[in-house]
Amino acid sequence: MADRIFAGFLLLVTLAYGYIALTVIKAPFQYDPLGPESWPRILTLVAIPCILLILWKPDAEPFAVAKRTWFRLVLMVFLLFAYAELYEPLGFILSTVIFGTIVALSLGAPRLGAVGFGLGAGVFGYLLCVTLMDLNLPDGEIVEAAFDLIEGGSD
Amino acid sequence: MGDIFGGLATGFAVALDPFNLMLVMLGCFAGTLIGALPGLGPINGVAILLPIAYGLGFKPESALILLAGIYYGAEYGGRISSILLNVPGDSSAVMTTLDGHPMALKGEAGRALSISAVASFIGGSISVVLMTLFGPLLASVAVTFSPGNYVALMVFAFASLASLVGKSTVKTLLGALIGLMLATIGIDANTGVPRYTFGIPDLLAGIDFLIVVVGLFGMAELLHLVEQQVKGHMKTLPVDKSFVSMADIVKVRWTILRSSLIGFFIGVLPGTGASVASAVAYGTEKRIAGAEGAKTFGTGDVRGLAAPEAANNAAAGGAMVPMLTLGIPGSGTTAILLGALLMFNVQPGPLMFTQRPEIAWGLIASMYIGNVALLVINLPLVGIFARLLTIPQHYLTPLIAILAFVGIYTIVGNPHDLFLITLLGIFGWFLRKLEFSLAPVILGFVLGSLFENNLRRALSISGGDWSILTEDATSVVLYALAIIVVFLPVWLSRRARRAAAD
Secondary structure (H helix, E strand, O other): OHHHHHHHHHHHHHHHHHHHHHHOOOOOOOOOOOOOOHHHHHHHHHHHHHHHHHHHOOOOOOOOOOHHHHHHHHHHHHHHHHHHHHHHHHHHHHHHHHHHHHHHHHOOOOHHHHHHHHHHHHHHHHHHHHHHOOOOOOOOHHHHHHHHHHHHHHO | OHHHHHHHHHHHHHHOOHHHHHHHHHHHHHHHHHHHOOOOOHHHHHHHHHHHHHHOOOOHHHHHHHHHHHHHHHHHHHHHHHHHHOOOOOHHHHHHHHHHHHHHHOOOHHHHHHHHHHHHHHHHHHHHHHHHHHHHHHHHHHOOOOHHHHHHHHHHHHHHHHHHOOOOHHHHHHHHHHHHHHHHOEEOOOOOOEEOOOOOHHHOOOOOHHHHHHHHHHHHHHHHHHHOOOOOOOOOOOOOOOOOOHHHHHHHHHHHHHHHHHHHHHHHOOOOOHHHHHHHHHHHHHHHHHHHHHHHOOOOOHHHHHHHHHHHHHHHHHOHHHHHHHOOOOOHHHHHHHHHHHHOOOOOOOOHHHHOHHHHHHHHHHHHHHHHHHHHHHHHHHHHHHHHOOOOHHHHHHHHHHHHHHHHHHHHOOOHHHHHHHHHHHHHHHHHHOOOOOHHHHHHHHHHHHHHHHHHHHHHHHOOOHHHHHOOHHHHHHHHHHHHHHHHHHHHHHHHHHHHHO
16 A cells, blocks of 8 residues: 555656656757757656556555654654754754754663763764864854853953 | 786775775774664665765775775674674675574674674675776776667666566666656756756755765664664673684685675676675575585574675675776665765776776775775674674664764755755655665666766767667677566576476
8 A cells, every 4th residue: 555655656756757858848959869858758758667567566565653653753853853953053062962862862761871972972073073073063053142142241 | 917916006005005094994993883783784884974974075085995994894794783683784684694693692603703704804805806807807898888888788787776686676676767867856967958956056956966875875774773663772692702713614615715706796787786695695505505504504504604794795895896897886885985986076987997096996905905904803803893782772873863964064064955864864764664775766866867978978979860779789788688687587486486386
């Protein structure tokens, strides 16, 4: 069933892909026999029979994911999005400490261990990447603002 | 022959540079570590660390030496979790569990680990020697390839991919097509026409290779780990004092030799990597051992342990051959390495041996050194790696996410990429769940423009006449091979079934 739904979705995407290749993509002028639209058309032509074959004869195991597992997965995806959202505003250190701690906790780490992991990953990660390897990681808008405030206050 | 020695000399000059030498060691060490962690195989390891290696701003040969070290180090380390935990790091280590874990259960973990280390070393060494001999030869043939030949070669590559990788031929093919379609996004290099960009400026240059790799492999793997989450500690068997004896090596010498050759040649086939090689080698050895083998294989037979380990390390080297000489990767992981080369503006292919010898030969020479380094690292330090196996999943999982985010953010500092890898991770998780293998997707993505450009070039030469694709002997042979590689397994399994029915 899951196979069919996914194949159906792929079919829609492929049809849209083929439709664009047939109508939208056009070179204003060209000397070569094959233009930018030919290759996508060929791909569409090969993909559609493959998808139809899966629709006709799906073979995946039933999509068995327990309710609790779904919950864990959705939570993880949510946390990842939150991490991505807060990456620049909070900066690498703060966002990583928070993300690391919460994920470790949610996956069943002991409380102290999770906090230790989060702090370690955030602080040592930053030192390792920025100081030692000279990579570019966000300092964080909030952190910068706070530093400005402190420096501003000391003047 | 003289060319080869000259090339090797160039290569060793590069690889023995102290900085590069350090990178080989570092790569091998990190690779073994990644391979040893249950659930993280070579492909995920290379995928997660690739952007970080890119961000460090090394010279191309240094970055490639580091990544290649991680790659075969991980292939090497995969056996540790297979033997001690019965959990393979990735599909190429599955066969190792069959006889490796029973040996560890019998209290011979140390012997199993050291035999497999020696088998891996010999497999890896044989394959790098074969690579030195055949690589330049293949490159000199490939220089004469016309665009039409390249199209035929691609068809052969995708045919062997579809036939030998994954459970379902159609799904593997579809996976490759998804990759090829993703590769068409962006401005068409020949005409300057934007394709599938929907007016989004970020898409004009196409989807970044690193984002696809980290998303489909790193992030999808992370979701897979969350799904499969095991509570608490897994039980590791202790590493005891038993060790490989001369008698063991003498007993398995032919097994190792045969498996190395099988592994190398399967690795060379485009699209098929270590997992197919180790399965075929194991099957072959079991058949050769006959009735007596049927009883002992699977219960801790040293031959059953040595065969897949020699084969998967030989295949790791073999898969490098088509990547370096033809620009067509032999496996998912080498597809990532190929993408890495492209990011450094190095076009892999037949001309690389003459135009960028320091990269091609430097890599080969570093593999000689890496192999020795791995053996030296692995025999005494295996206890340390074994202890790492007990890193609980609840720390490993967030660590993967943090590494992936660091890697992707450091490329251009665009936070939108972080969302993109998460979305691609979800997509990749679904694909995996539905039994699509992910390696074809990345192979399709990397080869997309090469395939398309050669097809267009061929037809430009012929003025639109499609018969150019089949008009010379090389192409016809390649198409014939493509047909054979698709139908031979079908025919063999039919015959086996008929034989079983009789």
